[in-house]
Amino acid sequence: MTARAGALGLAAALAVALALPFVVSNFRLFQFTQVGVYAIALLGLNVLTGYNGQISLGHGAFYALGAYTTAILIDHWNVPYPLTIIAAGVLCLVAGFLFGIPALRLEGLYLALATFALALAIPQILKYFEHWTGGSQGIVLSKPAPPWGMKASPDQWLYYFTLAVLVILFVLARNLLAGRTGRAIVAIRDNPIAAQAMGVNTALYKSLTFGVSAAYTGVAGALSAIVIAFVAPDAFNVFLSITFLTGVVIGGLASISGAIFGALFIQFVPNWAQDISKAAPWAIYGVFLIGFMYVMPFGIAGALRRVAARAARRGTAARA
Amino acid sequence: MPAPGTPILSVRDLTVRFGGIVALDGVSFDVSEGQIVGLIGPNGAGKTTLFNCLSRLYTPQRGDISFRDRSLLALPAHRIAELGIGRTFQNLALFPTLTVLQNVMVGVHARTRSDFLSNALRLPWVRREEEETRERARELLAFLDLEVLAAHPAAGLPFGTLKRVELARALASRPALLLVDEPAGGLNHEEVGALAALLRVIRERRGVTILLVEHHMGLVMQISDTVVVLDFGRKIAEGPPARVQRDPEVIRAYLGVDEPAGARR
Ligand SMILES: Nc1ncnc2c1ncn2[C@@H]1O[C@H](COP(=O)(O)OP(=O)(O)O)[C@@H](O)[C@H]1O
Ligand SMILES: [Mg+2]
Numbered sequence: 001m002t003a004r005a006g007a008l009g010l011a012a013a014l015a016v017a018l019a020l021p022f023v024v025s026n027f028r029l030f031q032f033t034q035v036g037v038y039a040i041a042l043l044g045l046n047v048l049t050g051y052n053g054q055i056s057l058g059h060g061a062f063y064a065l066g067a068y069t070t071a072i073l074i075d076h077w078n079v080p081y082p083l084t085i086i087a088a089g090v091l092c093l094v095a096g097f098l099f100g101i102p103a104l105r106l107e108g109l110y111l112a113l114a115t116f117a118l119a120l121a122i123p124q125i126l127k128y129f130e131h132w133t134g135g136s137q138g139i140v141l142s143k144p145a146p147p148w149g150m151k152a153s154p155d156q157w158l159y160y161f162t163l164a165v166l167v168i169l170f171v172l173a174r175n176l177l178a179g180r181t182g183r184a185i186v187a188i189r190d191n192p193i194a195a196q197a198m199g200v201n202t203a204l205y206k207s208l209t210f211g212v213s214a215a216y217t218g219v220a221g222a223l224s225a226i227v228i229a230f231v232a233p234d235a236f237n238v239f240l241s242i243t244f245l246t247g248v249v250i251g252g253l254a255s256i257s258g259a260i261f262g263a264l265f266i267q268f269v270p271n272w273a274q275d276i277s278k279a280a281p282w283a284i285y286g287v288f289l290i291g292f293m294y295v296m297p298f299g300i301a302g303a304l305r306r307v308a309a310r311a312a313r314r315g316t317a318a319r320a
Numbered sequence: 321m322p323a324p325g326t327p328i329l330s331v332r333d334l335t336v337r338f339g340g341i342v343a344l345d346g347v348s349f350d351v352s353e354g355q356i357v358g359l360i361g362p363n364g365a366g367k368t369t370l371f372n373c374l375s376r377l378y379t380p381q382r383g384d385i386s387f388r389d390r391s392l393l394a395l396p397a398h399r400i401a402e403l404g405i406g407r408t409f410q411n412l413a414l415f416p417t418l419t420v421l422q423n424v425m426v427g428v429h430a431r432t433r434s435d436f437l438s439n440a441l442r443l444p445w446v447r448r449e450e451e452e453t454r455e456r457a458r459e460l461l462a463f464l465d466l467e468v469l470a471a472h473p474a475a476g477l478p479f480g481t482l483k484r485v486e487l488a489r490a491l492a493s494r495p496a497l498l499l500v501d502e503p504a505g506g507l508n509h510e511e512v513g514a515l516a517a518l519l520r521v522i523r524e525r526r527g528v529t530i531l532l533v534e535h536h537m538g539l540v541m542q543i544s545d546t547v548v549v550l551d552f553g554r555k556i557a558e559g560p561p562a563r564v565q566r567d568p569e570v571i572r573a574y575l576g577v578d579e580p581a582g583a584r585r
Contacts, residue, residue, distance in 0.1 A: 172440040179450050180425075180432055181439040187415045187426045194413035197375050199401035199430025199493065208436055254417075 005308040017163055021156045030155050031267060036162040037223045038263035040169055042247045044216025050253035051177060052209045053189030058115030060241035061122040062092050062214040066221030071139040071231040072132055081144055081226050088222035089215045096214020100207035119241040126233035138232030158227050169216060174256055185209055250292050252299025261300035328353045328497055328529050334383035336369050343369040345553040356523055356530045358544035365550040367533040368410055371499050375400050375407055401430035406495030408486040410502045416475035420466055420485050423474050424457040427492025460488040479506040497529045504536040512536055516543050541565060
């Protein structure tokens with residue numbers, strides 16, 4: 001019953017997503033593209049933190065790595081932008097896997113601190129390699145034109161392009177998490193000793209999960225560079241990493257759809273807060289945050305699941 | 321399958337220290353193929369520590385463990401299940417957020433091969449593997465009378481039920497040797513009777529050798545072929561139940577001087 005509700009919800013969401021460019025302004029559409037980009041980043045972080053139980057306060061660093069990979073490849077070598085996204089994903093996969101190895105020695109808050117250090121360091125590292133990164137000025141790109149002589153604005157094209165990447169990555173993540181690998185990933189979070197006793201190579205799985213997580217976030221960063229057509233080091237500050245973690249928790253830990261809800265939250269709620277009070281938008285945002293966590297302790301996805309389950313029960317009761 | 325009577329497991333001179341505590345002190349014994357071996361001893365005798373050595377969660381300071389003539393000490397913990405050693409945990413070590421079915425499916429992990437990439441792509445052979453995993457887990461749920469709980473999260477079920485889920489999960493890897501740590505904990509008289517029958521069926525029909533740690537003397541004495549007794553980390557007796565029960569050293573160390581062996585709980 002809830003499975004059918006989920007399938008219906010998914011179909012509806014896809015229909016809305018496909019129709020969106022015809023009903024909203026170019027600026028709004030750009031914001032929704034950003035939601036798609038964030039959703040990919042949040043899904044990556046959620047695989048690591050929600051499913052595998054490794055807390056990262058530094059995923060902004062992988063987002064930056066992906067963004068700069070794309071920007072540098074386009075700016076210096078004119079590499080076609082779809083290829084740069086793949087390159088960013090692969091590079092972040094390797095970087096995440098390598099970071100995941102020393103991270104094996106760190107649990108919980110200690111891992112959070114180590115990743116936090118990564119987030120702290122990244123803007124300055126980017127400024128340091130000025131020749132490649134353009135220093136504080138960053139790199140300006142141009143928005144790609146739609147291919148195949150499509151009659152669409154660049155913003156419309158980038159929206160659909162991002163949506164396509166998002167759908168592919170969400171399907172892959174769902175497959176990964178639904179089967180043998182996903183069970184092992186969650187088993188490690190729930191009880192690492194028992195997981196080991198069942199034959200799960202916990203060290204390898206944790207490092208690989210870190211790699212996959214970083215790859216998703218890196219692809220999101222690469223997309224953001226293309227969508228915004230600009231990268232600069234100060235956009236990838238500590239606050240970005242914390243925003244990602246906020247999005248994951250608000251959307252719903254260990255939930256795939258939660259990544260979408262979390263992305264909507266981190267994209268739009270700061271704007272609403274701004275609309276409500278120009279003087280103290282972050283205070284308003286803070287109230288929103290606390291309110292959400294109070295009303296939906298398992299995130300938006302968790303709350304929806306509960307509503308669907310209740311409706312299903314009522315449905316069966318009514319028929320009985 | 322090797323002939324009954326050949327040792328499937330040999331523990332030699334096993335010694336484990338935790339700081340000043342000697343948890344195991346030069347323990348040696350064999351487990352023969354097809355046997356049920358009871359491992360008993362007062363609380364703190366070192367039984368669980370021995371299990372943890374067998375599953376490579378602990379590394380002994382001295383001694384060796386060989387399983388089918390292969391030393392376990394060269395292997396990491398996650399390679400033990402695929403060799404054919406399954407176990408349950410005294411204080412439960414389930415995956416609370418996974419369903420009962422999924423818990424048992426994790427037990428099949430050691431017998432399946434699909435990896436991150438093939439899972440993400442959901443290749444046809446991965447789908448088949450997943451189907452077989454589910455089938456095997458369902459069969460074990462039926463065997464242990466857990467079918468109705470398949471979709472229930474492991475968290476929140478009664479202790480005795482969770483013990484059975486652990487047993488199902490341990491059997492899922494098709495072990496040749498099963499280590500069970502106090503399976504009768506929290507069971508009533510009738511349930512203990514059913515457990516005895518169940519362990520026998522596991523041995524007879526599934527050909528599984530069993531090493532059983534248990535405080536319930538009735539159960540141990542009833543189903544074990546051999547009993548090994550530990551006290552303060554040292555092996556103080558070994559032999560058929562009837563003989564061990566009469567062993568003065570065992571009576572003194574384990575059961576209290578005037579108490580006959582059968583009387584404890
Ligand atoms: N991880 C550990 N760290 C320190 N001491 C331990 C550890 N595991 C077991 N011990 C100690 O080793 C001794 C044997 O414990 P255990 O093997 O659990 O006994 P049993 O299972 O026979 O009741 C006890 O004194 C216990 O406190
Ligand atoms: Mg014990």
